[in-house]
Amino acid sequence: MGQQKRLPTTLDAAAGAAVGALLAPVDAELARRYPGDPGTRRPVHTVYVPAESFTAGTVRAWGDAALAALDDHAPDAVSFAAVLGLPEALAGPVYERVRAKLEREPVEDLRIDFEDGYGGRTDAEEDGHAALAARLVSDAYRNGTAPPYTGIRMKCMEAAVRDRGIRTLDVFLTGLVERGGLPDGLLLTLPKVTYAEQVAAMARLLTLFEEAHGLHTGRIGFEIQIETSQAILAADGTATVARMIEAAGGRATGLHYGTFDYSASLGVSAAYQSSDHPAADHAKAVMQVAAAGTGVRVSDGSTNVLPVGPAAQVHEAWRLHYGLTRRALARAYYQGWDMHPGHLPTRYAAVFAFYREGLDKAAARLAAYVNRTGGDVMDEPATAKSLSGYLLRGLDCGALDPAEVARLTGLTRGDLESFTPPRPAARPGAGPGT
Numbered sequence: 001m002g003q004q005k006r007l008p009t010t011l012d013a014a015a016g017a018a019v020g021a022l023l024a025p026v027d028a029e030l031a032r033r034y035p036g037d038p039g040t041r042r043p044v045h046t047v048y049v050p051a052e053s054f055t056a057g058t059v060r061a062w063g064d065a066a067l068a069a070l071d072d073h074a075p076d077a078v079s080f081a082a083v084l085g086l087p088e089a090l091a092g093p094v095y096e097r098v099r100a101k102l103e104r105e106p107v108e109d110l111r112i113d114f115e116d117g118y119g120g121r122t123d124a125e126e127d128g129h130a131a132l133a134a135r136l137v138s139d140a141y142r143n144g145t146a147p148p149y150t151g152i153r154m155k156c157m158e159a160a161v162r163d164r165g166i167r168t169l170d171v172f173l174t175g176l177v178e179r180g181g182l183p184d185g186l187l188l189t190l191p192k193v194t195y196a197e198q199v200a201a202m203a204r205l206l207t208l209f210e211e212a213h214g215l216h217t218g219r220i221g222f223e224i225q226i227e228t229s230q231a232i233l234a235a236d237g238t239a240t241v242a243r244m245i246e247a248a249g250g251r252a253t254g255l256h257y258g259t260f261d262y263s264a265s266l267g268v269s270a271a272y273q274s275s276d277h278p279a280a281d282h283a284k285a286v287m288q289v290a291a292a293g294t295g296v297r298v299s300d301g302s303t304n305v306l307p308v309g310p311a312a313q314v315h316e317a318w319r320l321h322y323g324l325t326r327r328a329l330a331r332a333y334y335q336g337w338d339m340h341p342g343h344l345p346t347r348y349a350a351v352f353a354f355y356r357e358g359l360d361k362a363a364a365r366l367a368a369y370v371n372r373t374g375g376d377v378m379d380e381p382a383t384a385k386s387l388s389g390y391l392l393r394g395l396d397c398g399a400l401d402p403a404e405v406a407r408l409t410g411l412t413r414g415d416l417e418s419f420t421p422p423r424p425a426a427r428p429g430a431g432p433g434t
Contacts, residue, residue, distance in 0.1 A: 033246075034293035037389075039420055041396045042297060043109035043149050044351045045338045046256070050117040051129040051152070056136050059147055063106025065341035069307065070099065073314045074345070083315045084322050084346070090353055098348045101398050106344055108397070109149040109335075112137075114168050115156070115191050116261075123164070130168045134175025141183040149185040153225075156192035157201055166205060173220070177213050187253065188222040192261065194230040196240065196247040203249045221251045223299075227258030229265045232283050241290035252296045255287045256337075259301030275301045275324055275336075284333060300328040300336035307342035318346045325350035334393060348397075355394030362387050363408035370411065388419040 049058055074080035080098075081091035112133045114126065121129070133152060140146035152172050155165030169188070176182050190202050206220045224244055226232065234240045245252050262283055263273035274280065280301070287298050303324055307317035321343055328336055329350065338347050366387040394400035395413065406412060 035295050036293060037297075037420065038295050039417065041148060042334055042393060044334065044397050045107075045336055045347050046109040046111050046149075046299065047107045047338050048111045048113045048117055048153065051112050051114050051126075051133060052118060052121070054112045054129075054133060054136065056139065056145075059107045059110060059140075059145065062341040062344065063102045066102045066106060066344035067099065069314065069342045070102075070345050073307075073311050073318075080345075080349070083318055084349060085319075086349070086353060087357075090356055093356060094349055094352045097352050097398060098345055101348050101352075102344060105147070105398070107147045109187065110147045110151075111187070111189055112150075112152045114165070115153050123167075126164065126168055127171055130171035131175050134172045135179060137183065138176055138179035141185070142180065146183070146185065149187050150183065151187035151189065153189035153191055156190065157198035158192065169205070170209070173209055182215070182219065186220070188220070189225055189256065190222050191225040191258070192227050193224050193244060194228045194240075196243040199224060199244045199247040199252070200249075203247065203251050206251060218250055221253040222248070223254035223256050224248070224252055225256045225258050226283060226287055227261035227265070229262070231262075232286050239286060239290065241287055245290060245294055245296055252294075254297045254299055254335075255291055256299040257284050257287065257301040259337075260304065262301075273304075275303065276327060284331070288332065297335065298333055300324075300333040302337035302339050303343075304339065306340045307346075308340070314342065317342070322346040322350045326354060329354045351397055352399040355390070355397070355399035358390065359394070359400060359404070360408065362390050363405065366391070366411070367409045370409075385419045388416040392416050 047062065055061075070080070074083055077091045077095035080086070080095050081088070086094060114130070118126075118129075130152075137146065137150050140150070152168070154169045155161040157165065173182070176186070190199070193199060202222060206222070207217060209215075210217055210219055226241065231240050231244070234243075241255065245255075257275070257280065259275050259280060260273050263277060263279060264270075266279050268277060268279055284298065284300065291298050303321055305317045305320055307314040307321070325336060325347055328334075336347070338344060366384060369384045369387070391400065391405055391409070392413070395402060395405060402413060405416075409416075
């Protein structure tokens with residue numbers, strides 16, 4: 001092959017170097033602010049239980065209660081599919097996977113609640129519950145019974161409860177350290193955040209704790225709960241969420257939408273406080289844009305309609321929860337809150353149906369992209385990354401099997417992960433992989 005002919009140009013290497021020098025600070029800022037998703041497993045939900053009710057058997061009890069609800073109100077795939085409107089082709093695979101999930105791993109993310117779900121306790125009682133939580137969490141990780149993610153929701157940084165929240169956090173974290181160290185799946189939730197300074201204060205507390213115990217800086221991350229109007233729009237008219245992420249100093253792992261506190265702060269009547277209210281959609285859209293590219297993940301909230309009572313009432317609550325979960329998934333909110341064991345069947349049914357119904361098309365598109373064989377959609381690299389992320393999330397939660405994904409795409413899990421550029425370091429508190 002002959003030597004390539006040099007085309008005439010005007011700018012020399014010095015021009016490119018000058019532009020590079022000009023943009024070097026921007027390059028560094030982009031890398032710092034927008035490192036991308038951490039690539040770790042993302043839980044499909046967070047289960048909140050009051051601290052005084054948390055025991056070593058809580059997770060298994062939730063799974064057993066969820067299985068009992070299926071036995072009582074949808075004992076087979078046909079009846080469950082009829083309640084939720086699942087197509088016949090999905091009925092069997094979804095139902096079987098839901099039951100298997102409830103038997104094997106009923107809870108993916110557990111938060112022991114010292115805030116709204118916990119009240120009227122003396123300081124001595126709260127100290128005792130925080131110390132017990134540390135012991136039970138440590139024991140569960142040691143014996144292999146812990147969910148992939150576990151932690152506490154402390155009280156907020158407002159003056160009236162600040163000292164109590166800090167003490168509970170300290171008792172819990174110190175207890176974990178003294179019993180062998182902080183688990184990889186540790187997650188903390190800071191509720192009712194209104195100012196970025198409250199986030200900065202939380203980050204400072206964690207820095208002091210790390211320094212005291214010789215932990216590397218940034219080891220402990222935390223979630224920011226968006227429950228007030230000021231968390232979305234500041235008094236000066238600027239958006240607050242992005243400032244909160246920055247104030248966390250790289251420690252923010254998630255933004256969690258608080259359905260009822262946020263709705264109430266806007267004056268929404270109790271009957272209309274739901275995760276599909278227009279006010280909720282606006283708040284979550286702001287959260288989503290602020291978090292995009294930062295590695296901070298957005299979680300939807302919960303429903304307070306519990307699947308209890310006679311079969312007709314349970315079925316109605318199941319349909320509501322299933323529909324809200326499917327709606328959230330379509331809007332790229334891949335996590336939500338579950339407040340009752342009866343929500344677990346429909347959480348997993350919605351998640352499994354979402355990934356299974358799109359498996360064939362997503363796999364075909366990704367395979368076509370990899371093999372450059374065309375198809376009826378011309379995908380970009382960003383879409384290939386999205387397709388691989390979709391399949392990975394389906395694998396992580398148990399909706400999909402590695403063998404079927406490999407058969408349909410010709411790709412291994414490692415191949416799928418290669419579509420996401422490696423990050424310099426995992427975000428603190430991001431938790432375990434699969």
